[in-house]
Amino acid sequence: MEQIILLTHLQYANDLALARALTGVDVIVGGDSHTLLGDRGVLAPLGFTPEGPYPTMETNVDGDPVCVVHAFDNAQVLGELRVSFDE
Numbered sequence: 001m002e003q004i005i006l007l008t009h010l011q012y013a014n015d016l017a018l019a020r021a022l023t024g025v026d027v028i029v030g031g032d033s034h035t036l037l038g039d040r041g042v043l044a045p046l047g048f049t050p051e052g053p054y055p056t057m058e059t060n061v062d063g064d065p066v067c068v069v070h071a072f073d074n075a076q077v078l079g080e081l082r083v084s085f086d087e
Contacts, residue, residue, distance in 0.1 A: 003085050005029065012037075012051065012070050019058035019066040027055075027067045027083055034073035048077075055081055 004025045008015055011033035019028055036043070037054035055067040071079035 003027075008032075011035075012068075015068050015070070016056065016058055019060060019068050022060055022066075023062050023064075025060065025066055026085070027081070028069070029079075029081075030068065030070050033070065035070040036072040036077065037070055037079075038077075054079065 005027040006018075006025055006029070008018070008028055008030040009032045010018065010030060012030060012035035013033070015028045015030040019025065035052075036048055036050045037052050037056060038048075038050040039053070040050055043050050055069045058066045058068055060066050067081060067083065069079050069081050071077055
């Protein structure tokens with residue numbers, strides 16, 4: 001089985017919609033909207049307001065999970081995603 005990871009520049013809301021509309025995609029690493037994702041409890045004391053969890057989990061048309069990640073704006077934060085695949 002193959003794993004598919006998309007690198008996009010479509011903005012966060014469009015990446016979420018894309019994840020819901022496709023089959024076979026496992027991860028979407030997106031950009032353009034400069035969306036901060038992460039734990040609000042950790043980021044709020046630092047002055048950041050995340051728009052969702054990191055990773056944001058969506059479900060594709062087959063009912064399979066899709067990880068969607070963005071890493072904010074102009075290298076102000078760094079995202080790290082560890083993904084493991086089973087057979």
